[in-house]
Amino acid sequence: MSWFTQMLQNLISFPYLEEYLSSVVHPWWFRKLLVLHCSLMIDIYVAGCACSFLLYVYMKMNKHQETGYESKIWEKPRRFFAHIADIYGKIWHGYELIGMEHIPKGPGIIIYHHAVAPLGYTLLLARYFLETGRLVHSVIHHVGYWIPGLQMFYYVIGLKSYKKAEIVEILKKGHLMGISPGGAREAMYGHDYCLIWGKRTGFAQAALEAKVPIIPIFTQNSCEAYRTIGKTRLTQWLFDKTRCMYLLIYGGFPVKLRTFIGEPIPYDPNITAVELAEKAKIALNNLRDKHQKRPGNILRALSERFDKPYKAD
Incomplete structure (x- = not known):
C-alpha cells in the first residue's frame, strides 16, 4: 500500500493520499456506509427529479398564464412543498420557530450557520411561507445548482446560485434573501458550530x-442531525481545488431543532461592508452562544425532544 500510494502521489500530485486511504479503505464498515450513503443520495435525487418533472407538466397545463417566479400559479405547489417540510419538521424534529416577529415585512438578508444539512433554515422557510405567503429566495452552491434534472424545482422554490447583482435586484423588489456566508466549506469542514467565513x-x-x-x-442542534466522515487534509485540499464535496454524510437523527431569529441589523450608510460583515458575525455567534450547548452531543440533542416548549425570557 505504501509503495502504491507513493506511486499515485508522484503520478497525479495528490498530497496526503496515503493518509486518506488508510483512514477510509481498511475499516469493514466503510463499505456498508458507502452503500447506504449512495442509496440515500440516489433516492433524494430521484425524488427531486420527479418533483421537477411534475412541476414542468403543471406549468404546461397552465400555459396560458404567466409563469415567472412571482406568478400566482406557483402558489399551490409551493404551499404543498411547505406543508410536507413543516409536517416532517414537527414529527421528526419537534421543530420550533422563535422570533418570527423579527423578520421585516419588507426586504432583508437572512444569514445562518450552514450545518451539513441546513434543516433549520429549510424548515424556517416552510413555516414562514405557510404563515405569511412570502417566498424567501436562497443562494445555493453552484455545484448543487447545476445538478441535472433539478432546475425546475429550484426555480419554483427560489433556489439559485445568484450573483451579487441579482441579489441586489431581488432585494430592491422587496423580497427576502437567505445566504450562508460560510457555504459548503462551513458545512463540510466546520467544527462545533464555528463560523468559517x-x-x-x-x-x-x-x-x-x-x-x-x-x-x-x-x-x-443543527449539527447533530447529520454529520460527515472522512475529514482529512486530502479531502480539504480537493475541496479547495475543485469546490466539490468529497465527504460521506450520515445521520438523519430525530434531534430537537429550534430556530431562533435574532433582531435585525439595520442599514447603516456610514459603515463599510467589512464592518457590517463583522457585526453580522458577532450577532450570529451571540445567538449560538445563548442557545447552543457546546460541544454538540447527539444523545443530548435527542433527549431535548422531551423538554417543554421554549418560552422567551
Whole structure:
C-alpha cells in the first residue's frame, strides 16, 4: 500500500493520499456506509427529479398564464412543498420557530450557520411561507445548482446560485434573501458550530447597496442531525481545488431543532461592508452562544425532544 500510494502521489500530485486511504479503505464498515450513503443520495435525487418533472407538466397545463417566479400559479405547489417540510419538521424534529416577529415585512438578508444539512433554515422557510405567503429566495452552491434534472424545482422554490447583482435586484423588489456566508466549506469542514467565513463580505455589500437589514438566525442542534466522515487534509485540499464535496454524510437523527431569529441589523450608510460583515458575525455567534450547548452531543440533542416548549425570557 505504501509503495502504491507513493506511486499515485508522484503520478497525479495528490498530497496526503496515503493518509486518506488508510483512514477510509481498511475499516469493514466503510463499505456498508458507502452503500447506504449512495442509496440515500440516489433516492433524494430521484425524488427531486420527479418533483421537477411534475412541476414542468403543471406549468404546461397552465400555459396560458404567466409563469415567472412571482406568478400566482406557483402558489399551490409551493404551499404543498411547505406543508410536507413543516409536517416532517414537527414529527421528526419537534421543530420550533422563535422570533418570527423579527423578520421585516419588507426586504432583508437572512444569514445562518450552514450545518451539513441546513434543516433549520429549510424548515424556517416552510413555516414562514405557510404563515405569511412570502417566498424567501436562497443562494445555493453552484455545484448543487447545476445538478441535472433539478432546475425546475429550484426555480419554483427560489433556489439559485445568484450573483451579487441579482441579489441586489431581488432585494430592491422587496423580497427576502437567505445566504450562508460560510457555504459548503462551513458545512463540510466546520467544527462545533464555528463560523468559517474567511474574508467573504459579498452579502454585506449587497445589503448596503440595496439598503436592507441583515437578519441573523441560528438553529439549535443543527449539527447533530447529520454529520460527515472522512475529514482529512486530502479531502480539504480537493475541496479547495475543485469546490466539490468529497465527504460521506450520515445521520438523519430525530434531534430537537429550534430556530431562533435574532433582531435585525439595520442599514447603516456610514459603515463599510467589512464592518457590517463583522457585526453580522458577532450577532450570529451571540445567538449560538445563548442557545447552543457546546460541544454538540447527539444523545443530548435527542433527549431535548422531551423538554417543554421554549418560552422567551
